[in-house]
Amino acid sequence: MSKPELLIVGGGPAGMSAAIEAASHGVRCCIVDEGRELGGQIYRDAHAIEREASPDLINPRGDELRKQLAALTNLIEVRSDSMIWGISDGNKVAVGKEASGTEFITPAAMIMATGAYEYIPPFPGWTLPGVMTPGSAQILAKNLNVMPGNRIVVAGTGPLLYVVASQLVQKGINVVAVLEATQRRDWLKVPFAGWQAWELLKEGFGYLRVLRRAGVPVYYGRIVTHAEGDAELSHIYHAPVDKNWFPDRDKEECLEVDTLCIGYGLQSRNYLAQLAGCKIEFDELGGGWVLQRDKRLRTSQPNIYAAGDGAGVAGSKIAELEGRLAGLDVAASLGHIDAEKLQQKNKPLQRELERFSSLKNTFARLTRIRPGLTELVDTDTIVCRCEEVRWKEAKEAIEHGGHDFRTLKVMTRLGMGMCQARFCWPPMARIVAQYKGCDISEVGPVRPRPPIRPVRLDVIAEAQSNQTQETE
Numbered sequence: 001m002s003k004p005e006l007l008i009v010g011g012g013p014a015g016m017s018a019a020i021e022a023a024s025h026g027v028r029c030c031i032v033d034e035g036r037e038l039g040g041q042i043y044r045d046a047h048a049i050e051r052e053a054s055p056d057l058i059n060p061r062g063d064e065l066r067k068q069l070a071a072l073t074n075l076i077e078v079r080s081d082s083m084i085w086g087i088s089d090g091n092k093v094a095v096g097k098e099a100s101g102t103e104f105i106t107p108a109a110m111i112m113a114t115g116a117y118e119y120i121p122p123f124p125g126w127t128l129p130g131v132m133t134p135g136s137a138q139i140l141a142k143n144l145n146v147m148p149g150n151r152i153v154v155a156g157t158g159p160l161l162y163v164v165a166s167q168l169v170q171k172g173i174n175v176v177a178v179l180e181a182t183q184r185r186d187w188l189k190v191p192f193a194g195w196q197a198w199e200l201l202k203e204g205f206g207y208l209r210v211l212r213r214a215g216v217p218v219y220y221g222r223i224v225t226h227a228e229g230d231a232e233l234s235h236i237y238h239a240p241v242d243k244n245w246f247p248d249r250d251k252e253e254c255l256e257v258d259t260l261c262i263g264y265g266l267q268s269r270n271y272l273a274q275l276a277g278c279k280i281e282f283d284e285l286g287g288g289w290v291l292q293r294d295k296r297l298r299t300s301q302p303n304i305y306a307a308g309d310g311a312g313v314a315g316s317k318i319a320e321l322e323g324r325l326a327g328l329d330v331a332a333s334l335g336h337i338d339a340e341k342l343q344q345k346n347k348p349l350q351r352e353l354e355r356f357s358s359l360k361n362t363f364a365r366l367t368r369i370r371p372g373l374t375e376l377v378d379t380d381t382i383v384c385r386c387e388e389v390r391w392k393e394a395k396e397a398i399e400h401g402g403h404d405f406r407t408l409k410v411m412t413r414l415g416m417g418m419c420q421a422r423f424c425w426p427p428m429a430r431i432v433a434q435y436k437g438c439d440i441s442e443v444g445p446v447r448p449r450p451p452i453r454p455v456r457l458d459v460i461a462e463a464q465s466n467q468t469q470e471t472e
């Protein structure tokens with residue numbers, strides 16, 4: 001295919017829908033995704049053998065979207081197993097692939113559909129083998145057909161807990177309990193607030209039914225305060241919490257488990273957009289630091305759009321709709337459709353977006369991170385897993401003037417490891433803000449630099465020589 005007009009970063013529901021919509025109006029697109037198949041987190045494709053092992057857990061919507069994409073191959077180039085590790089000059093995009101090195105693409109427009117990460121706050125014992133996120137357990141059980149453990153507790157907050165717990169049950173795994181931090185009375189509001197998105201409510205009740213039939217208790221208003229074990233996890237301790245998630249330690253209970261799946265919702269993944277110069281802002285209900293966008297889903301940078309969880313955590317239905325809206329807008333801005341057609345196509349999509357937004361907002365309010373969670377760390381708790389920085393070291397650095405990501409990184413090495421602060425900084429920013437008694441915006445986000453993910457040196461070296469040749 002000749003040079004793409006539109007580059008889409010991420011092949012989840014948002015990215016796939018954006019490509020389908022734009023290409024069906026004649027836009028030449030390229031989707032880049034680091035996964036071996038398109039699908040993103042929810043529709044991640046499974047190998048044939050795993051499909052056979054878990055047919056009930058495969059979501060047919062992923063296959064439908066992949067089929068629609070395949071019908072447009074003359075206009076959509078798919079680059080899977082490829083990672084965009086940097087952007088310079090606003091739109092010079094470095095696409096790296098092991099074995100074939102780095103290629104630079106300069107598209108006329110870009111849609112960032114980069115998805116989200118799970119949010120994992122540090123607490124005593126969280127680095128023990130046997131503690132993992134619900135998403136990791138899901139990948140093991142659903143996509144790789146590997147049992148994450150034999151006695152599992154799923155804990156934290158948000159809809160993903162129920163999805164994963166029920167999937168583990170369907171794989172025959174003993175889920176001892178689900179511990180949800182938010183109070184039950186607050187969850188009871190969900191059906192009233194989200195009745196318009198009835199299909200999602202039905203899906204949610206389906207997960208609860210699986211858990212009830214299997215006799216898995218769901219305890220609301222409880223958090224895991226610490227985990228213990230010699231070489232690996234053997235016990236967790238959990239306690240009831242007040243509305244700000246401060247635990248009542250006198251009522252702590254212990255459970256014997258070999259696996260704890262723990263996650264407190266999702267946070268937007270937007271390092272790449274930041275490298276392209278897109279502005280971000282802190283949005284408590286959107287998953288932390290999110291991209292600034294206008295009504296047309298355009299970021300602050302010309303011709304760069306953002307759709308789906310990467311722009312603000314909202315779930316797969318909204319990701320699909322936003323992907324389509326962004327794809328349409330790009331088609332209009334590149335002259336493939338006129339303003340009248342754009343408006344006509346936008347209307348039903350906007351109505352659908354509206355239909356899902358009340359449920360999305362309700363979930364966002366229910367699962368927002370509360371201050372009690374940030375006070376679980378004790379002096380010896382590791383707060384940066386990659387560099388093994390402990391809270392006492394970070395605290396000392398704060399007391400000696402460390403006030404934001406950059407200063408704390410230089411003083412303690414926090415955030416300098418493989419994950420490049422993706423996992424440690426979001427909860428640490430809250431811990432630092434709470435400790436100093438200031439607003440989180442004063443503590444600030446990570447300022448990402450290329451490469452945004454670990455890349456082999458020969459891939460970067462080759463990129464450098466390609467760039468030099470280009471300028472000669």
Ligand SMILES: Cc1cc2nc3c(=O)[nH]c(=O)nc-3n(C[C@H](O)[C@H](O)[C@H](O)COP(=O)(O)OP(=O)(O)OC[C@H]3O[C@@H](n4cnc5c(N)ncnc54)[C@H](O)[C@@H]3O)c2cc1C
Nearest residue numbers: 010012013014034040041042084115135308309315316319
């Ligand atoms: C671990 C996890 C498990 C989830 N499980 C469920 C579930 O079971 N059910 C459910 O309803 N919802 C689930 N969700 C939420 C749901 O997946 C999302 O709401 C939805 O997928 C958002 O779609 P998206 O297209 O915005 O992002 P995603 O589906 O996350 O897709 C983003 C894609 O971008 C790619 N990407 C990002 N950066 C780059 C880069 N620099 N270079 C190349 N590729 C890149 C990623 O590899 C990913 O494939 C899960 C979320 C997570 C994080």
